[in-house]
Amino acid sequence: MSNYTPLSELGEFGLIKRLNEKIELTQPSTIKGIGDDAAILEPGEKQIVVTSDMLLEGVHFDLTFCPLKHLGYKAVAVNVSDIAAMYAKPTQITVNIALGAKYTVEAVEELYEGMRLACENYGVDLVGGDTTSSRTGLVISITAIGEVAKGNAVLRSGAKENDLICVTGDLGAAYLGLQILEREKQAFMADPEMQPQLEDRQYIVGRQLRPEARMDVIHDMKERDIKPTSMIDVSDGLASELFHICAQSGVGATIYKDNLPVDEQTLEAAMEFKLDPITCILNGGEDYELLFTVPISDYDKVKNHPDISIIGKITDKSEGINLANKHGQSFPLQAQGWQHF
Amino acid sequence: MSNYTPLSELGEFGLIKRLNEKIELTQPSTIKGIGDDAAILEPGEKQIVVTSDMLLEGVHFDLTFCPLKHLGYKAVAVNVSDIAAMYAKPTQITVNIALGAKYTVEAVEELYEGMRLACENYGVDLVGGDTTSSRTGLVISITAIGEVAKGNAVLRSGAKENDLICVTGDLGAAYLGLQILEREKQAFMADPEMQPQLEDRQYIVGRQLRPEARMDVIHDMKERDIKPTSMIDVSDGLASELFHICAQSGVGATIYKDNLPVDEQTLEAAMEFKLDPITCILNGGEDYELLFTVPISDYDKVKNHPDISIIGKITDKSEGINLANKHGQSFPLQAQGWQHF
Structure with missing residues (x-):
């Protein structure tokens, strides 16, 4: 275990800094990502869609068999899936994470690596969020934002007889x-x-x-x-x-x-x-x-x-x-x- | 306790339906709120700002002295505060909540009543989110969205000597x-x-x-x-x-x-x-x-x-x-x- 860094060694700001170093912004609508009180986006003529999902250890996932990297990927994918279901293009996510003290910096990096991979695959910018401590298990709450041409979103309500x-x-x-x-x-x-x-x-x-x-x-x-x-x-x-x-x-x-x-x-x-x-x-x-x-x-x-x-x-x-x-x-x-x- | 309704009696969809009945949409930029895979917003010419914060029982609040209604209000207010700090106007929030089985429907309604009050005071629409179960304490994760005229957001980085x-x-x-x-x-x-x-x-x-x-x-x-x-x-x-x-x-x-x-x-x-x-x-x-x-x-x-x-x-x-x-x-x-x- 000597190669692992306890979270307390880095502290909250240190951890955020280390995780953010790997984040690249690629979406033209992202004006400002992580680092201020809020991110700034500019969707222009488009409508935006917003969805949010929370995953809790012991309820939605079991770390005995779920590798952290996969979990990070999945947490992003399930939110992108909701954007897809609107017939929209995902553009940004914010990520809130609560971590138990038992986590090492390396474990958190694995989790983020999975999220980063998903962001890369889906062409999404990670633009904000909150990292905090949990007295119990891991909690991941993600909000995904997407863009769709005005009036082009597909709702659940449009099915017609004979479709x-x-x-x-x-x-x-x-x-x-x-x-x-x-x-x-x-x-x-x-x-x-x-x-x-x-x-x-x-x-x-x-x-x-x-x-x-x-x-x-x-x-x-x-x-x-x-x-x-x-x-x-x-x-x-x-x-x-x-x-x-x-x-x-x-x-x-x-x-x-x-x-x-x-x-x-x-x-x-x-x-x-x-x-x-x-x-x-x-x-x-x-x-x-x-x-x-x-x-x-x-x-x-x-x-x-x-x-x-x-x-x-x-x-x-x-x-x-x-x-x-x-x-x-x-x-x-x-x-x-x-x-x- | 006979007047209290256990969550299991309503189920997830029943609870969501009951909570959503009280939600009114007032923002012109809200095209569609709760009820689909994602909400639809239309900020038009404006830039939008996005911020997200998570509150966990036992870490950020103590229910022994924190009434649920106040907690709901505070959870919204702390996110609106980040929007304010961008010199923007808050317009929408999404709310993810994880609840322990011990919660009654009435307790959850108290929490939502606080959030509803905050939404009313700050002129914000609750447009989406996720309600799930927690094996431990209450978790509230909120994402707030606001609008600001293009280029008008105030960052942390603009202070000048003699200001x-x-x-x-x-x-x-x-x-x-x-x-x-x-x-x-x-x-x-x-x-x-x-x-x-x-x-x-x-x-x-x-x-x-x-x-x-x-x-x-x-x-x-x-x-x-x-x-x-x-x-x-x-x-x-x-x-x-x-x-x-x-x-x-x-x-x-x-x-x-x-x-x-x-x-x-x-x-x-x-x-x-x-x-x-x-x-x-x-x-x-x-x-x-x-x-x-x-x-x-x-x-x-x-x-x-x-x-x-x-x-x-x-x-x-x-x-x-x-x-x-x-x-x-x-x-x-x-x-x-x-x-x-």
């Missing part, structure tokens, strides 16, 4: 990745000599530990002139997000079970844990994919897109929200979501 | 208010029958529990055409903030001990606790007053302002940062600030 329901990537992987990590943690606690069995589950474990915001799909949709009528990111689970879109748009929906995108590893892991894969797909959450609707006239634009699956259609509100199987049978969908309290 | 150093209100009160609250807490813990002795200390206790951001002075300065050359809010203590201004402006400063504004209750409490009042004034912190500099040509505009004291002058960097007494003796000032780690 196609689409989702990016595949679903359920992050949830099953978490089950695997929890199992290996239990095994490790029972026998600290054991080596975790993750080799053939890299993909789904990675989906849990280091999810990506689907900015790639947003850029692509803009290029192909696909503008969704409604959009939301899948953080609580597909079913829960679909309920939000239907409630805010005043519509119903039918999802086709066979069209739900799922990775082979997710199916294998579901079987291993004796979990219904459809439940994992619908209610697993933390996929950070995008759920959106497009007019049926956009069918040709989305049908062969490698990262987009057409999973259903918007119906009249009176029809409710249903899951249909290949035999044409329909069952009302349940939104489970997460109970935080 | 007057000014401060609003009085200093040291919040720190001594905290000493009193801590003492009464100890007394209460020793004897739960005791009644707290706060009658003749209302002012300084109030300064600790429910500080105000000095937006009133900012509005007034704008009306009187006073534009500071540099500004910072006093959160860590006057000395620490003065060091920031001097470092970023590349100047020195002399503060006149006899000009430091202090309330009678602060002096009395300092005597009671056998604390040097000057140390409390210089290093107490949490006053949320504004420390700023103006050109000497603005002397007539500030000299008789009831809320502004001229406490010193900016000097050449080589002279350092000094405290002068009435006999003309000068001593180097120490910035103590707060050690968070």
Whole structure:
């Protein structure tokens, strides 16, 4: 441990100085970043979108299996995902962090390195925030700001009857990745000599530990002139997000079970844990994919897109929200979501 | 306790719905508030300023003596104070809150009522955020956004030699208010029958529990055409903030001990606790007053302002940062600030 620096050695201002040295500003709308009472931004003609999320140790992440660098990356990505779901371009973030005294300077640098990487990947400037102490676990609270041309933001409320329901990537992987990590943690606690069995589950474990915001799909949709009528990111689970879109748009929906995108590893892991894969797909959450609707006239634009699956259609509100199987049978969908309290 | 509602009864979405019902949007730049993946703002020609602060139970506040309504108010005010220190007008906030399971719906409503009151007083819209659970104490993380005409923001870096150093209100009160609250807490813990002795200390206790951001002075300065050359809010203590201004402006400063504004209750409490009042004034912190500099040509505009004291002058960097007494003796000032780690 002799190569590690306790936080008390640097102090708050020293720590902030050291972390900030690595921060580069690249956004033209960032006039002033860290170093004053507030950052200064100049979005010009554009509208800005603002979203904020907080992650707490023991509630949202478990440091026994979550490397700090991945955690830093994820904390930024989940906020960028909300910006993506507005059809906007992320531009700046502010980061508030509370650290227990047990943290070393090097550990905090790992966390920041993950955030810095995410900022680099998404083209985002870290422009401010607050570093303080916590008597208990690590707390990360991030606010992300993005830009969108006036009137171009996509809300949850624009879905219309007959719209196609689409989702990016595949679903359920992050949830099953978490089950695997929890199992290996239990095994490790029972026998600290054991080596975790993750080799053939890299993909789904990675989906849990280091999810990506689907900015790639947003850029692509803009290029192909696909503008969704409604959009939301899948953080609580597909079913829960679909309920939000239907409630805010005043519509119903039918999802086709066979069209739900799922990775082979997710199916294998579901079987291993004796979990219904459809439940994992619908209610697993933390996929950070995008759920959106497009007019049926956009069918040709989305049908062969490698990262987009057409999973259903918007119906009249009176029809409710249903899951249909290949035999044409329909069952009302349940939104489970997460109970935080 | 039968009239209190456990959080689990409402659930996350129910709680958010109940809290949001009371939120009104008044800012013309708020296009969409709570209810989507992100809020939408339209600042138009203006620049925006962004600041973020996190408060943790057991570190920044003690719920044994801090009423939740005051805490909610303070959490907003300390962020608005940073916006004020940029010479900007606060317009929106996002609020992230983590709550322990012990909280009742009514307790959370108290907290939000304080935030709502602050929003109303400062003319700010609550446009987004995140409510989640905490395994330990309460965490509040707020991001505040403000507007300022292009190029009009006041930074810490603009102080020039011979500028007057000014401060609003009085200093040291919040720190001594905290000493009193801590003492009464100890007394209460020793004897739960005791009644707290706060009658003749209302002012300084109030300064600790429910500080105000000095937006009133900012509005007034704008009306009187006073534009500071540099500004910072006093959160860590006057000395620490003065060091920031001097470092970023590349100047020195002399503060006149006899000009430091202090309330009678602060002096009395300092005597009671056998604390040097000057140390409390210089290093107490949490006053949320504004420390700023103006050109000497603005002397007539500030000299008789009831809320502004001229406490010193900016000097050449080589002279350092000094405290002068009435006999003309000068001593180097120490910035103590707060050690968070």
